[in-house]
Amino acid sequence: MSATSSPAKANCHSTGDEGLAKGGIALVGNPNVGKSVMFQRLTGRYVTVSNFPGTTVDVSRGSARDAALSGVSVVDTPGVVSIPARSEDEAVTTRVLLNEPLRAILQVGDAKNLRRTLVLSAQLAELGRPMVLALNMYDEAEKAGVSIDKEMLQELIGIPVRTTVATRSEGVAELPELLSGAAPSSLRIDYPQAIEDSAAKCVELLPEAPVDARALAMLWLAADDSAETWVSEHAETETLPRLRELRGELESQFDRPVSTVLQEARIEWSETIAPQLLRQSEGRGSWFMRMLTKGTTHPIFGIPILAAVLYGMYWFVGVFGAGTLVGLIENSFFGETLNPWIVENVQALLGQNVVSDFLVGDYGLWTMGMTYALALILPIVTTFFLAFSVLEDSGYLSRMAVVSNRLFKVMGLNGKAVLPMVLGLGCVTMATLTTRILDTKRERALAILLLALAVPCSAQLGVILGMLGAISFSATLIWSSVVVGVLVLVGAIAARLMPGEQATLMIEMPPLRVPVLSNVLTKTFTRLEWYLREVIPLFLLGTAILFLLDITGGLSLLISALEPLVTGWLGLPAAAGAAFVLGFLRRDFGATGLFVMSTQGALTAQQVVVAMVTITLFIPCVASVMMIARERGTRVAAATTAFVFPFAFLVGGVLYRVLDAVGWGV
């Protein structure tokens, strides 16, 4: 972007070709809606792909091949989730919309995700550029039993709307004609009065722009970086302080960013009109599937269905995986056949010394690290990943989130804060990143704390639940109740401390269907590989640390130091201290150590539950701490860690006393 303010320089991103000089066509849409295929259909085989000036983002440009737009430049912009931009890619799209001479915008939307498409339509429409909407992937929408009243949609947003299947060129041929005669949309979303007033004042001060003055004012007030640059380059120098003052005054009137308030208004509009436009076919699928689809999210029937699904998982992972399979693999194969043979041969080869101990001793890389990973963890995570993949492929996972969300809603927790926790089932480290969607620093800190405290990723959840399942169903129930109770308690306290407007949890629900075996196996294989590649190095590292501590006498000292906490407070044998040391690295590693102790009869059922609850409330893994430090700074990471570990021991100790008082599992 040029630093000068002349209008000619403002368009410095143009490629210089004739078509674009007259005004090109910009393809705009959410990510993965088929824009690139649509672009190819409109332009032909050869296109220019180059970095957008001043960025590392690739932008494709080509010339329209249809006679109606002959020679007109077409630009395929990066997918946008929202404007103001949250990434460099999204910023490029805003810059194209703000700077380039465009004769029309072609919004490519996913017909299956009409609500999301309409949110972007609302924002693009207010730019005042001529526009056409292509509802792409319409075949997939129809397959899902969805049809859209496009005539009504055309009337509502005042632009031509076509349904397309770009991969098969269906509906694409009409688009050039429509684009050549396109006009701006008549749609106008009404924002809160304070925003409208500020926008009106900004309009008087803003320079003439290629987009509608009100839209530019909204982008300015929403603190969009591209708009900021454009206005700084084009506005009179003396008006800039007043414009910034207007934005500051508006920001002070809301408890969340102005961009969020604007987006909420667009979402509300989309949520209002989408039901009028969507027709869900009742004719597809069996009666049973339709009833099940309704039942899974029903406020009352959804709960027993969820309980039945969880019980099924408990049986498959806990009883079959951690009980039967581990018994066969760990006890029979590793314990009686493989490990004795390896130990004998390694000792025969190396003699009985520190090297052979490091490999096959009590804390040996093979006898502990690899045996934990392959004989104990592998059967459990295999069964868990199979069950979890079935949940995913059947479309039930999102329904579980909806039913669970009601619980969080009851305690007053913001729906937006629930989403990172649902995503935490995939990967807590990645879910930490999604806390960015929360509006305030305090909300983000709370969500990170809850994630670090009581949301195990699917792999850790599988290991811990499986091991508890092998002990007893009541042990699993107690563990689940305490962990959910901690989430509810911390969430409720936080909701009191930081009251605010309740945001709704927005998750799109795929249709419920019978899982496809190949999909389930693909997901299971992929997860297994990911998990083993991630945990085996850590297991070996943890084992090596324990071995070093053992031979230097540090382990005995550490166990003695932890004894008041482990034995006095938690009521566990002192040796469990070693498992907690492993738990600092990864909580599932620590849980495995405790499981081994319980199978050897060193822990009672009560002690297993107390120990498992304590270790579940530990920080999930080293990567998640690093992520917190990256995202929120070392102070927040240190504060979270400083809270989580003592709190975990506190809950464990209280649980020990409660179970002891009622005489459970002694």
Place this chain on the structure above:
Amino acid sequence: MNPALETILPMASAEVTICGLCGHSYSESAHSGCQSCPMNDGCLMTCCPNCGYSAPDPRNSKLLAAARGIGRFAKRGRREGDR
């Protein structure tokens, strides 16, 4: 990338991933925060551009590729046996 590289855009041939949470089908992972992730190098996860749910990416799986290779090998062996 070369500033003005003449290239042929790929048709939607890339393997499509279906999000386990929202059911969105996508061919490329998208997450604005990936660059700041400490585990970004060698990350095996894919992230749904629609809802942000992450799962291991089947396209990065060597185990899956090996399993498929064995499957193809077995199929070919059966065909040759039939002949």
